[in-house]
Amino acid sequence: MYNLIGAGLIVIGAGIGLGQIGGKAMEGIARQPEATGKIQTAMIIIAALLEGLAFGALFLGK
Amino acid sequence: MKIAEKTVRFLTIAMIALFTAAGFAAVTDKKQDIQNDGGRVNTKEEVEAYILHHIKDSHDFSLWSYTSDEGERKHVGFPLPVILWTSKGLVTFMSSEFHHNDDGHVIVEKDGLKFAKIHSKIFELDNNAVTISFDETHHATNAHKLLDFSITKSVVGILFIGFLLLFWFSRLAKQYKTKQIPTGFARVLEPLVLYVRDEIARPNIGDKHYRRFTGYLLTVFFFIWVLNLAGLTPLGFNVTGQLAVTGCLAIFTLVIYTVSGNKDYWMHMIWMPGVPFLIRPVLAIIELAGALIIKPFSLLVRLFANISAGHIVVMSLIAIMFTLKESLGVVGATGLSLVLSFFITLIEVLVAFLQAYIFTMLSALFIGMAVADHSEAH
Numbered sequence: 001m002y003n004l005i006g007a008g009l010i011v012i013g014a015g016i017g018l019g020q021i022g023g024k025a026m027e028g029i030a031r032q033p034e035a036t037g038k039i040q041t042a043m044i045i046i047a048a049l050l051e052g053l054a055f056g057a058l059f060l061g062k
Numbered sequence: 063m064k065i066a067e068k069t070v071r072f073l074t075i076a077m078i079a080l081f082t083a084a085g086f087a088a089v090t091d092k093k094q095d096i097q098n099d100g101g102r103v104n105t106k107e108e109v110e111a112y113i114l115h116h117i118k119d120s121h122d123f124s125l126w127s128y129t130s131d132e133g134e135r136k137h138v139g140f141p142l143p144v145i146l147w148t149s150k151g152l153v154t155f156m157s158s159e160f161h162h163n164d165d166g167h168v169i170v171e172k173d174g175l176k177f178a179k180i181h182s183k184i185f186e187l188d189n190n191a192v193t194i195s196f197d198e199t200h201h202a203t204n205a206h207k208l209l210d211f212s213i214t215k216s217v218v219g220i221l222f223i224g225f226l227l228l229f230w231f232s233r234l235a236k237q238y239k240t241k242q243i244p245t246g247f248a249r250v251l252e253p254l255v256l257y258v259r260d261e262i263a264r265p266n267i268g269d270k271h272y273r274r275f276t277g278y279l280l281t282v283f284f285f286i287w288v289l290n291l292a293g294l295t296p297l298g299f300n301v302t303g304q305l306a307v308t309g310c311l312a313i314f315t316l317v318i319y320t321v322s323g324n325k326d327y328w329m330h331m332i333w334m335p336g337v338p339f340l341i342r343p344v345l346a347i348i349e350l351a352g353a354l355i356i357k358p359f360s361l362l363v364r365l366f367a368n369i370s371a372g373h374i375v376v377m378s379l380i381a382i383m384f385t386l387k388e389s390l391g392v393v394g395a396t397g398l399s400l401v402l403s404f405f406i407t408l409i410e411v412l413v414a415f416l417q418a419y420i421f422t423m424l425s426a427l428f429i430g431m432a433v434a435d436h437s438e439a440h
Contacts, residue, residue: 052360055367
């Protein structure tokens, strides 16, 4: 029961983080469409790091 | 050009359709067998047990199983060799001797030793034990684990994909000796190789050093990608969803960037220049933990968790047709699960590429950090 609540909290946190990353990347691309490639690469790296953290927490909490 | 484009599009759609349809075929057989089992089995529990069993590695390559008209349980697949290092040396036999039993009731006797298989792990029974016994927490009391070098399903997958990649890429390499542009399937591989070299290796490692590491990055990229795709076929491989496999790949990356790290890299890690004296040891602990534990751990867990979660989601959605059969009717539940699992399979094809890309990308990034020239920075 408690680890389900913990998993929910982790997913909320990761969701907020991913939303921030995606949203800011969208803003950046809208402002500077010519930098799309670089922004996407950086976005994917940060998202991957965040995802690793979230999965690590889920994995430890299991 | 037009024709090539159309062919590729057709092949893609055909492949996705095949993945979904064949996945259905494989699981349907299994589940019907449960339903026919006198109706006393809880479907939800059986689905959960089946998914958890699929996620694990197994000692035999079983494609599907069913109950025949005589009520006999039949398994379709083939056995794989079991290779064990026991207290009396090497022992080998075929996994068919366990008769697909997975709860320790079938005891195999070989060279005076007794073995039992519990949840895909092989145990050696103690000297005078006849049957295996469990304590309250379901741990075996009179048996112990042993070194298992068996050719399991995952090992078969790795060997198969390894030889396939060797075949593809040696043919691609051979073609450059006689012509400028490769023909046939090699033409599909060439842009991918260039993509990994020019978009992943070169920008992250730098123009000076990238050639040394491109071979490793290409190997890791294609290994993960093709195995991820193989995991979506009904063969039921879950190789990149095994902790041992992803851990091994992460250790490769760890060793490569640790060994090839230059003086600046170690200097910045152990004795960071430009910060107050007292902070340096604290930073060194954080940096060392980051480089030696957190980086490989994040590589390991990300790939494992993504692929395992993907397999669980696909199989759970396919299982909707059994779990919701009562409330939605046969047609409704099957339609719902068909639509959901079709789209989740599409996403999984994307995830298969994305995870291979991210693993390669982060490996390149870590290697790039280790070999970067700091002379003009600061």
